[in-house]
Amino acid sequence: MIDDAVIRVAGLRTQFGSQVIHEGLDLNVCRGEVLGVVGGSGTGKSVLLRTILGLIKPAGGRVEVLGADALSVSDAAHEAMSIRCGVLFQDGALFSSLTVAENIEVPMREHFHLAQPLMNELAAMKIGMVGLPPEAGTKFPSELSGGMRKRAGLARALSLDPEILFLDEPTAGLDPIGAAAFDKLIRDLQQSLGLSVFIVTHDLDTLIAICDRIAVLVDNKVRVGTLEEHLRDPHPWIQSYFHGPRARAAFDSSAIKASV
Amino acid sequence: MSQREWIAGKKTPLLPITRLWYRNVEFCEDQIFMVADAQELQQPGWLVRSREGDRLVLRAGGVWVVAKIAELDQLVAEFDGNVSSSSVQIDLSDVSQLDTSGAMLFYRMTKAFKRHGAQVEYTGISEFHQPLLLLVEAAERERHNVELLPENSFVLMVERIGKSVFEAFAEGTALLNFFGMTIVKLLQVFKSPRKLRFVSLVHQIEQTGLNAVPIVALLSFLIGLVLAYQGADQLRQFGAEIFTVNLLAVSVLREIGVLLTAIMVAGRSGSAFTAQIGTMKVNEEVDAMQTLGLDPIEVLVLPRVNALLITLPLLAFIADLSGLLGGAVMSLSSLDLNIAQFMQQLEEAVSLKNFVVGMVKAPVFAFLIAMVGCYEGLRVSGSAESVGRMTTKSVVEAIFLVIVADAVFSIVFAVLGI
Numbered sequence: 001m002i003d004d005a006v007i008r009v010a011g012l013r014t015q016f017g018s019q020v021i022h023e024g025l026d027l028n029v030c031r032g033e034v035l036g037v038v039g040g041s042g043t044g045k046s047v048l049l050r051t052i053l054g055l056i057k058p059a060g061g062r063v064e065v066l067g068a069d070a071l072s073v074s075d076a077a078h079e080a081m082s083i084r085c086g087v088l089f090q091d092g093a094l095f096s097s098l099t100v101a102e103n104i105e106v107p108m109r110e111h112f113h114l115a116q117p118l119m120n121e122l123a124a125m126k127i128g129m130v131g132l133p134p135e136a137g138t139k140f141p142s143e144l145s146g147g148m149r150k151r152a153g154l155a156r157a158l159s160l161d162p163e164i165l166f167l168d169e170p171t172a173g174l175d176p177i178g179a180a181a182f183d184k185l186i187r188d189l190q191q192s193l194g195l196s197v198f199i200v201t202h203d204l205d206t207l208i209a210i211c212d213r214i215a216v217l218v219d220n221k222v223r224v225g226t227l228e229e230h231l232r233d234p235h236p237w238i239q240s241y242f243h244g245p246r247a248r249a250a251f252d253s254s255a256i257k258a259s260v
Numbered sequence: 261m262s263q264r265e266w267i268a269g270k271k272t273p274l275l276p277i278t279r280l281w282y283r284n285v286e287f288c289e290d291q292i293f294m295v296a297d298a299q300e301l302q303q304p305g306w307l308v309r310s311r312e313g314d315r316l317v318l319r320a321g322g323v324w325v326v327a328k329i330a331e332l333d334q335l336v337a338e339f340d341g342n343v344s345s346s347s348v349q350i351d352l353s354d355v356s357q358l359d360t361s362g363a364m365l366f367y368r369m370t371k372a373f374k375r376h377g378a379q380v381e382y383t384g385i386s387e388f389h390q391p392l393l394l395l396v397e398a399a400e401r402e403r404h405n406v407e408l409l410p411e412n413s414f415v416l417m418v419e420r421i422g423k424s425v426f427e428a429f430a431e432g433t434a435l436l437n438f439f440g441m442t443i444v445k446l447l448q449v450f451k452s453p454r455k456l457r458f459v460s461l462v463h464q465i466e467q468t469g470l471n472a473v474p475i476v477a478l479l480s481f482l483i484g485l486v487l488a489y490q491g492a493d494q495l496r497q498f499g500a501e502i503f504t505v506n507l508l509a510v511s512v513l514r515e516i517g518v519l520l521t522a523i524m525v526a527g528r529s530g531s532a533f534t535a536q537i538g539t540m541k542v543n544e545e546v547d548a549m550q551t552l553g554l555d556p557i558e559v560l561v562l563p564r565v566n567a568l569l570i571t572l573p574l575l576a577f578i579a580d581l582s583g584l585l586g587g588a589v590m591s592l593s594s595l596d597l598n599i600a601q602f603m604q605q606l607e608e609a610v611s612l613k614n615f616v617v618g619m620v621k622a623p624v625f626a627f628l629i630a631m632v633g634c635y636e637g638l639r640v641s642g643s644a645e646s647v648g649r650m651t652t653k654s655v656v657e658a659i660f661l662v663i664v665a666d667a668v669f670s671i672v673f674a675v676l677g678i
Contacts, residue, residue, distance in 0.1 A: 125403070
């Protein structure tokens with residue numbers, strides 16, 4: 001069987017000064033799966049995401065994204081990689097001086113030279129795809145609500161039909177209804193577009209609802225497994241995470257949904 | 261099955277995502293296979309038409325992805341509208357790769373056929389492409405259901421002008437309101453001196469006053485130097501070099517010392533006020549302050565206004581001194597004067613009046629700069645970008661108001677004969 005991993009992290013070591021964040025961290029993300037990354041505050045979830053994206057240089061180890069070395073790539077290869085990866089930052093990170101449609105057109109303009117009407121059409125399609133109303137395209141990010149900004153950010157991330165989608169706390173700051181709708185949107189898009197998704201999240205509902213596998217950051221490493229496997233893990237942090245009161249509530253609500 | 265075989269396309273991949281041909285292939289280990297693959301994939305998709313009786317059959321194949329969208333767009337454009345058949349079959353069985361952009365083109369084509377009353381039927385859709393087509397169809401249907409009204413550019417222009425006129429009025433009123441509010445709070449300080457916020461005031465005095473002394477002194481010194489040099493150069497033609505000292509003294513004391521200081525303070529401290537208060541606004545610190553029962557004007561604005569009211573006159577005084585010093589250095593070196601002669605000429609040239617006329621303006625400038633800086637800071641909203649915009653605005657407005665006020669002073673003094 002082929003080893004079909006889109007992201008391979010091996011022996012990763014990151015540190016800031018004397019503070020070690022990751023030590024000997026190994027992680028694979030398979031093609032077409034949704035991987036959730038959880039961990040306590042300060043365990044380096046976002047650092048891991050940024051390392052994979054090449055925004056932070058680790059102290060040691062290997063990171064491969066789509067078969068290419070993410071740490072020592074040339075500019076051209078890095079550009080090729082950036083076309084194939086879409087990233088949604090926490091608050092969307094939309095360019096505030098551009099409208100939503102222009103934001104979505106930025107990667108198209110940069111990587112492919114397309115005619116303006118065609119780009120407008122593509123942008124309008126992406127706006128519809130993420131469930132924004134058509135008139136949202138002409139608005140500026142500051143005129144949108146938090147949930148709409150996230151959707152607009154997602155539309156920009158999907159602008160070039162990437163293979164891997166990185167999401168940094170996609171449901172943080174959304175109301176439960178908005179968060180559930182966003183989870184469903186991600187799941188639907190993931191299935192329709194055949195995406196591999198890497199989600200950094202705190203949201204137990206998201207983990208239960210859409211993640212195929214979960215990576216838990218503990219002791220500078222990750223423990224990867226399905227939800228059931230983590231529920232049996234004796235590690236104290238994982239125990240308290242997956243058996244705490246909030247986890248129980250999340251399980252209950254998903255059980256209720258399943259039984260209805 | 262190795263990755264090599266998989267990429268070479270010996271077996272259909274699980275998902276249509278072999279897009280390694282996007283750029284160059286240097287990062288791939290499987291170079292030989294990649295190059296072969298790349299040539300095959302460089303070709304954009306194709307579309308062949310044929311007829312089966314009354315039915316138009318379009319066979320699509322190849323790569324229909326965003327990287328080739330410009331070519332595909334032209335390909336599809338040929339079919340826009342010029343169809344006479346009542347039924348169209350679109351066969352996708354040869355499409356090797358499809359993404360949302362390609363799917364959008366198919367949807368657009370379908371729309372065009374349907375508009376001409378043709379029945380459209382799809383065949384040969386692979387199971388990997390099916391959800392994608394459905395997704396795009398759903399997204400596009402939503403868009404086409406809502407008819408966005410085309411906007412008339414003339415109406416837009418009138419609307420924009422009207423809007424900015426009203427905004428200008430609103431801003432003027434708001435600024436005036438803010439001036440009034442601050443003055444009221446300022447007067448309240450006399451009633452309860454605790455509102456002076458002494459620690460904050462001293463901190464602001466250090467920031468806006470003490471720390472600004474070197475730059476203000478240096479720049480005024482240099483301006484004094486330049487002024488004396490230019491004056492001497494021109495007056496020498498009339499043999500009136502000695503009046504360089506008069507020129508220097510009057511212009512530095514009446515105008516340049518205080519104006520230069522005010523402009524520097526506007527750039528240095530006015531912008532800092534806007535940026536500091538604006539950042540607090542973005543962080544919702546100002547809102548937090550209000551919920552905790554603190555008055556932002558009292559806590560943030562008053563110490564800054566008071567600090568500038570104290571420091572700007574002092575800085576102007578320093579600027580006067582170092583401007584005269586710079587002029588003196590130049591006069592002594594380029595005119596045949598000694599210190600005693602320079603001092604004597606200076607004493608004859610200026611009276612206390614010149615100095616006072618300059619210094620009187622300083623508190624007014626200080627008030628304007630602090631006011632505008634704080635006001636624009638409090639008007640920051642939402643994003644970090646607006647902090648930058650408001651900071652620029654505050655500096656421009658402050659310098660503008662300072663120069664306008666200076667002109668007003670000149671007119672008033674002229675009328676009064678001072």
